[in-house]
Amino acid sequence: MKLATHTFDAVIVGGGGAGLRASLEMAASGLKVAVISKVFPTRSHTVSAQGGVNAALGNVDGPDDWRWHMYDTVMGSDFLGDQDAIEYMCKYAPETIYELEHMGLPFSRLDDGKIYQRAFGGQTRDFGGELAHRTCCAADRTGHAMLHTLYQKNIEAKTQFYNEWFAIDLVKAKDGIAGVIAMNIENGEVVFLKSRATILATGGAGRIFQSTTNAHICTGDGFGMALRAGLPLQDMEFWQFHPTGIYGAGVLITEGSRGEGGYLINKDGERYMERYAPHLKDLSCRDVVARSSMMEIREGRGVGPKGEYVLLKLDHLGEDVINKRLPGIRDLAITFAGVDPLKDPIPVVPTCHYIMGGIPTNKFAQVLTLSADGKDQLVEGLYAAGECACVSVHGANRLGANSLLDIVVFGRAAGLHVQQSVREGLSFREPSESDLEAAMARLNRWNTQEQGESVEVIRSELQKVMQEDFGVFRDADAMQKGFKKLEALQQRLKHAAIKDKSLCFNTMRVEALELDNLMETALATAFLANNRTESRGAHARFDYPDRDDKHWLKHSVYFGDGRITYRSINMLPLEVKAIELQAREH
Amino acid sequence: MRFSIYRYNPEKDQKPYMQEYDIDVKKYNCHMVLDALMAIKNFMDETLTFRRSCREGVCGSDGMNMNGKNGLACTTHLSTLKEPIVLRPLPGLPVVRDLIVDMSQFYEQYDKVKPYLQNDKPAPAKERLQSPEERAKLDGLYECILCACCSTACPSFWWNPDKYIGPAGLLQAYRFIVDSRDTATETRLADLADPFSVFRCRGIMNCTDVCPKGLNPAKAISEIKLEMLEHTV
Ligand SMILES: Cc1cc2nc3c(=O)[nH]c(=O)nc-3n(C[C@H](O)[C@H](O)[C@H](O)COP(=O)(O)OP(=O)(O)OC[C@H]3O[C@@H](n4cnc5c(N)ncnc54)[C@H](O)[C@@H]3O)c2cc1C
Ligand code: SF4
Ligand code: SF4
Ligand code: FES
Numbered sequence: 099m100k101l102a103t104h105t106f107d108a109v110i111v112g113g114g115g116a117g118l119r120a121s122l123e124m125a126a127s128g129l130k131v132a133v134i135s136k137v138f139p140t141r142s143h144t145v146s147a148q149g150g151v152n153a154a155l156g157n158v159d160g161p162d163d164w165r166w167h168m169y170d171t172v173m174g175s176d177f178l179g180d181q182d183a184i185e186y187m188c189k190y191a192p193e194t195i196y197e198l199e200h201m202g203l204p205f206s207r208l209d210d211g212k213i214y215q216r217a218f219g220g221q222t223r224d225f226g227g228e229l230a231h232r233t234c235c236a237a238d239r240t241g242h243a244m245l246h247t248l249y250q251k252n253i254e255a256k257t258q259f260y261n262e263w264f265a266i267d268l269v270k271a272k273d274g275i276a277g278v279i280a281m282n283i284e285n286g287e288v289v290f291l292k293s294r295a296t297i298l299a300t301g302g303a304g305r306i307f308q309s310t311t312n313a314h315i316c317t318g319d320g321f322g323m324a325l326r327a328g329l330p331l332q333d334m335e336f337w338q339f340h341p342t343g344i345y346g347a348g349v350l351i352t353e354g355s356r357g358e359g360g361y362l363i364n365k366d367g368e369r370y371m372e373r374y375a376p377h378l379k380d381l382s383c384r385d386v387v388a389r390s391s392m393m394e395i396r397e398g399r400g401v402g403p404k405g406e407y408v409l410l411k412l413d414h415l416g417e418d419v420i421n422k423r424l425p426g427i428r429d430l431a432i433t434f435a436g437v438d439p440l441k442d443p444i445p446v447v448p449t450c451h452y453i454m455g456g457i458p459t460n461k462f463a464q465v466l467t468l469s470a471d472g473k474d475q476l477v478e479g480l481y482a483a484g485e486c487a488c489v490s491v492h493g494a495n496r497l498g499a500n501s502l503l504d505i506v507v508f509g510r511a512a513g514l515h516v517q518q519s520v521r522e523g524l525s526f527r528e529p530s531e532s533d534l535e536a537a538m539a540r541l542n543r544w545n546t547q548e549q550g551e552s553v554e555v556i557r558s559e560l561q562k563v564m565q566e567d568f569g570v571f572r573d574a575d576a577m578q579k580g581f582k583k584l585e586a587l588q589q590r591l592k593h594a595a596i597k598d599k600s601l602c603f604n605t606m607r608v609e610a611l612e613l614d615n616l617m618e619t620a621l622a623t624a625f626l627a628n629n630r631t632e633s634r635g636a637h638a639r640f641d642y643p644d645r646d647d648k649h650w651l652k653h654s655v656y657f658g659d660g661r662i663t664y665r666s667i668n669m670l671p672l673e674v675k676a677i678e679l680q681a682r683e684h
Numbered sequence: 685m686r687f688s689i690y691r692y693n694p695e696k697d698q699k700p701y702m703q704e705y706d707i708d709v710k711k712y713n714c715h716m717v718l719d720a721l722m723a724i725k726n727f728m729d730e731t732l733t734f735r736r737s738c739r740e741g742v743c744g745s746d747g748m749n750m751n752g753k754n755g756l757a758c759t760t761h762l763s764t765l766k767e768p769i770v771l772r773p774l775p776g777l778p779v780v781r782d783l784i785v786d787m788s789q790f791y792e793q794y795d796k797v798k799p800y801l802q803n804d805k806p807a808p809a810k811e812r813l814q815s816p817e818e819r820a821k822l823d824g825l826y827e828c829i830l831c832a833c834c835s836t837a838c839p840s841f842w843w844n845p846d847k848y849i850g851p852a853g854l855l856q857a858y859r860f861i862v863d864s865r866d867t868a869t870e871t872r873l874a875d876l877a878d879p880f881s882v883f884r885c886r887g888i889m890n891c892t893d894v895c896p897k898g899l900n901p902a903k904a905i906s907e908i909k910l911e912m913l914e915h916t917v
Contacts, residue, residue, distance in 0.1 A: 137735075138787070140830055141743040155810075199811040202801025202865065204819065204826045211813030239827060242742060246826070250800035284780060313738040347715075349740045430740060433759050554726040598731045602695050603781040606730045 101279075101534060102289045105526075106132045108516050109291045111265045111278060111320070112299030113139030115241070116484025116505035116512075118248035120297055123513025125255030129520060132291065134260035134280055136315060136608065139249045143301050143313045144505065147241025148426060149354035150216060150233035151502035153191035157212040158231035159223060164188040165674055166223055167232060171500060172677045174220045174383050175493025176635035177651060178333065180668035181676055183461045183489045187500075187507045189673075194506050195234055203247040204236050206423070216423070217357040220383040220497045229381060233499040238352050238426040244502060260291075264608055265319065267537040268296065268327040271527035274478025275327065279537040283608060286601030288541065290534060294524045295479055295516040298323065298457060298465075299509065302485040303619045305612075307450035308558075308565040311343050311350035315612075320486035321622065322615030324457045325658035326540075329467050329477060332488045332653050332665065333455030334619070335627035335637045338496055339570050341387040343449025345407040347434040350451070351427055351444055353498040356380045358423050360412040362391065363443065364399040370408075383682075385495045385636045388448035392570045395447070402445065409443035448570050453619075454496050454636065455626075456488035458655065458665065463487065463512035468655060468663055479527055481516065483508040490653065494635020544610045550595030553610050560587055560613075564620055568627055573640040577628045584617075584624050591617055618658065626654045629662055647679060685709045686768040687720065689732065693781050700779070702770075705729070709762060717769070718746055718757040721783075733782040741896060744829035747774050747836070748783050754833035754894040774836035776845065789845045790832045790852065797849060797857035798875075802868035818864040825859035825904065827897050828852060834891035834901050840884040847880035851891035851901030854882060858904040861911060873908070873915050882908055 108124060110117045113135030124131045135142065156162030168188040172179055199205060199213065206214035218233040236243035252259075262283045269276045269290060277292040300320030304312025321331055341362065342351040356362075361369050361380045374390040375382040391408050394400060401409055412420060412427075417440055420428055424439075431437050431444045458466045465480040484505040491504055516524075567580025591613065598606040632646035633639050653665040669676040685707060692700035705724050707714075712723035718736055725732045734757070735745040741759040748757055749772040751765050762769070777785040803812075835841045835850035849857065857876065860866045876882045882905060891901040 137737055137743070137745065138791075138830075141735075141737050141745050143738070143743075145743050145829075146738050146740065196807075196809070196811055200801075200803075200807040202860075202863070204822045204863075205811070207814050207816045207819045209816060211815050213811050236826075239742075242829070243826060247801075253795055254798070254800040313743065315737045426742075433741070433761075552726075552730070596730065600693055600695050600731070600781075602693055603733055603784050605733050605735075606725075 104289055104291050106130050106291065106293045107520055108295045108297060109134065109278060109293040110297045110299055112142070112301060112484065113259070114142035114299060114301050114484060114505065115144040115244055115248060115502065116509040117297070117299035118245070118252055119506045119509030120299060120483060120513040121257045122248060122251055122255060123510050124517060125252070125257060127517045129517065132258045132260055134263045134265060134291065136262065136264045136283065138261050139259065140246055142245060143316055144241045144245040146313060146350070147244070147502055148238040148350065148352035149218060149357070150235030150240045150499045151195065151244070152218065152221065152232050152497070152499040153195040153234055153503065154188065154232060155192055155195065155213060155215060155234065157208060158215045162223070162230065162232060164191060166225060166230065167191065168674070169225045169677055170220050170222055171491065171497055173226070173682055174495055174497040176495055176645065176682060177493065177679055178490070178634060178653070178667060179493030180490050181671045182668045184491050185671035185674065186461045187491050187503060190507050191503055194503070194510065198244065198247065198506065201247050201251050203243050206235055206237055216354055217381060218498045219353050219356070219381045219387070220378070229378065233354070233357065235354065238354055238424050241502060264611065265323065266541050266611060268323050269529045269537045270327050270533050271529045274527050275480040276527040276529040276533070281541065284603050286604065292526060293479070294520055294526055295481060297463070297481040297483060297512050297516065298486055299482070299484045300486045302453050303616065304450050304452070306561065306564050306616050306620045306623065308561040309343065309348045310450040311340055311348055312451070317612035318615045318619035319612065320457060320482065322618040325618045325622065328658070329465065330458060330655045330657050331455060331622050332458040332655050333490060333626070334453070334622040334656060335630050335654065336454035336494050336635060337450055337623065338384055338452040338454060338636050339388040339448040340384060340451035341391055341448055342410050342446040343451070344430070344435045345402070345445040345447045348449050349430055349434045351410060351430065351446060353384070355410065355412055355424055355427055358419055359415050360410055362387070363409050363411055364394045365401045365405070366399065370394055383495055384498060385638070388570055389638055391448050407445045407447045410446045411443040412439040413441055413443070452496055452501060453485065454488070454490070454492040454494065456486050457482040458653070459487050459489050461489060461511065462515040463489070463508050464515065468665070472663060474665065479524070481512045483512045494637060540611065540614060544596060544607060545599065547593070547595040550593045551590060553594060553596060553606070553613050556587055556591050556594055557613050557616065560584070560616060560620055563587070564623070568623060571638050571640055572627055574628070577624065581624045581628055584620055588617055588621065622656045625660060625662060626656050630654060651679070685720065685762065687724070688768045688770045689783070690772040691782055692779055693731070704768070715761060716758055717750055717760045717762060717765070717771070720762060721757060733784055735784055742829060744831035747831035747833045748772065749774060754837045756831060756833070756896045759896060774832055776836045776842040777832070787832060790835055790850070793849045793853040794830065794856060797853050798872070799856040799860065801860060801863060801866050803865055804867050812865050814864050821862045822859060824899055825855055825862070828855055828899060829897060831896060833894045833896055837890040837894045839888065839890070840886055844880060844884055848884040849876070849881045851905065854908060855899060855901040855904045858908050861908065870915060873912050876908065877912065
């Protein structure tokens, strides 16, 4: 097989916040770096993030402390987060935010000229005390502002981009990962991008659910690539459902709208979060609020003809706050719900939003697998950062505004570590002919299959199964049924076909390749959700309603062949005492 | 609902043509133009080709010409358009396939304005301070999603896509000119002082008329011209 090879010191798969922060870190290093992205970088999903990014700057309530931020993050994670990584993230948060400000990110401002910070779910002062204002934002367009700023700085740094290129699979070699096979979507050209270091920054996979806040491109490509390369995924049972997706459309209304003083009501107009969580109320952790909304709906206090949603009330905030702090939200509500929040409440429902799990890494973004005797083992030449990685700072439940932080902190960490490794002699790995062929197998199959079911048929059934059987509340009966259906779909997918075989900007081929990844992601979720017989964070089971630290205080690790093992939680921060296991109070 | 959609695949078509589709928008629960395009692709004709990602008007992928006007398919309600709904690629840029245009020239003009903050003073340990009033000057500028609806509605850009920066690029030029943290104002203005970069704007306002984010590139352009008067000899 003849395959063109392009050689780089580092190849970053993904042009979202994590990928662009990593490339920027390496720009001045003299390394030869390429970023590949299946969409033009500013169209990456980071652009949709609204509410903000956390850092203990203390601009609003007086001195803040990254240790408080760390405490909140560990509590929010329901103790599944790794404390060394959480420590690293929270400690470097202020520095990382100031860097972004220096790059030009147009943060909203306070009267004294400092960065504006709003309240967000689960953020407290003084280890669980009063609500903290810790979330830095650019109105309700923080992700847009962050992504464009990073892209702009990459233009200045002359980063090399492969835009609208699709990464198909990792290329394995005996001793690690040799690079990635990618296709130019515009003309179908396929090349081997060979690199000393490959960084996966492919983002999330919300499209495994029918109803999601995620963009169409969030299809878990990095997850599929890792599993097919024989690498594991971790904690894939932990999917966050955001309390306020617009009913019907799935489009997100930021938690920042509750941070600014909005609240949820049921059909009787009752502010029900006061009943479920008297302390933080509407700004409790997302898993708590999402479950409370689902309970209201299940118990007949939902709104609408079928009682299928609840309402988010904002009108009491007044025109000034809404137009200044939540202008994008107002537009979205008008466009997608037909409601002007200045006057009427917005119909919302818990909606799939974020995957806490992903490719396991250490805090330098180096990818880990497990050796035969269950020990952590580095995968040579492979890094992962951002939503596709599980470092793990979010554990069983991510706090709002901690993901934009995660992507820049660990994107940067990846960039730093690759430079150091290359300096220390990280070399290339040589794949064999059969390694390359293995990475091409999937593309070849879609290219040659003539007859079969369509991508849409299988994709929509998959999304329906996940929605119905692996949603906010889970139990063994539903999950086992769902699991059977998924297995049947997996078999059918093997014979699915695309009719369009054109080489010219063939988006159908891209969707087919993405469907393989959706399937891998859905299976990983189903295996691990079914396996974890407790409730923790976002994983809530009727049949096992309590957290069970005796058996389940551990990461689940899943390999593509169905094998499940475990890793222990890191409780060893470097500078501070570990936060001890305790019940989460609401 | 009836659609008439521009089709062209250079691999097999001698020239572009319009194809009609009738789809039951109720059955497929379509509200926006993008919903209808996806329904056609999913259930009738998988070769129909267009870009999309966020489906909520923030990524700028699906700018196209709908019944003669540029906009985003994902935020344009079907109910606002007369039938048959005629969908064409953004005008003035080379068509790659169907509704997908080659945006290279558009991005090159964007790159030309050095769309990144420049500040020649050492960065402080914390944030650079900026008053809410100074920050407010960036509103209406930084929100651009690079959808190219404006530039591809601009006659001046159609004639000189290699020399005229176009409304989107100029909007970003102005975004950095007015940023109180940017110290390169003089060179930014000097770089635009040739007869083409800015001065090809004829103030026709097509750009502002079509911007799906409600931004006003025409105003930004006249502000740049004013700044030039104030700053130059
Ligand atoms: C609506 C919404 C609002 C949010 N708001 C907030 C918020 O306020 N605060 C917060 O902290 N978090 C928020 N989040 C979460 C946060 O935005 C995301 O987790 C984060 O932006 C992910 O960044 P990323 O860089 O990891 O991935 P992404 O930005 O998703 O980027 C992924 C990149 O990978 C590329 N890619 C993927 N697969 C391939 C492939 N096969 N080949 C080539 N390229 C590929 C894509 O093109 C893209 O460039 C929000 C999420 C949503 C959905
Ligand atoms: S106002 Fe200027 S930039 Fe806008 S469309 Fe007219 S000529 Fe083009
Ligand atoms: S100014 Fe408006 S129309 Fe022009 S590229 Fe930006 S968002 Fe699109
Ligand atoms: S799909 Fe993102 S702007 Fe329309």
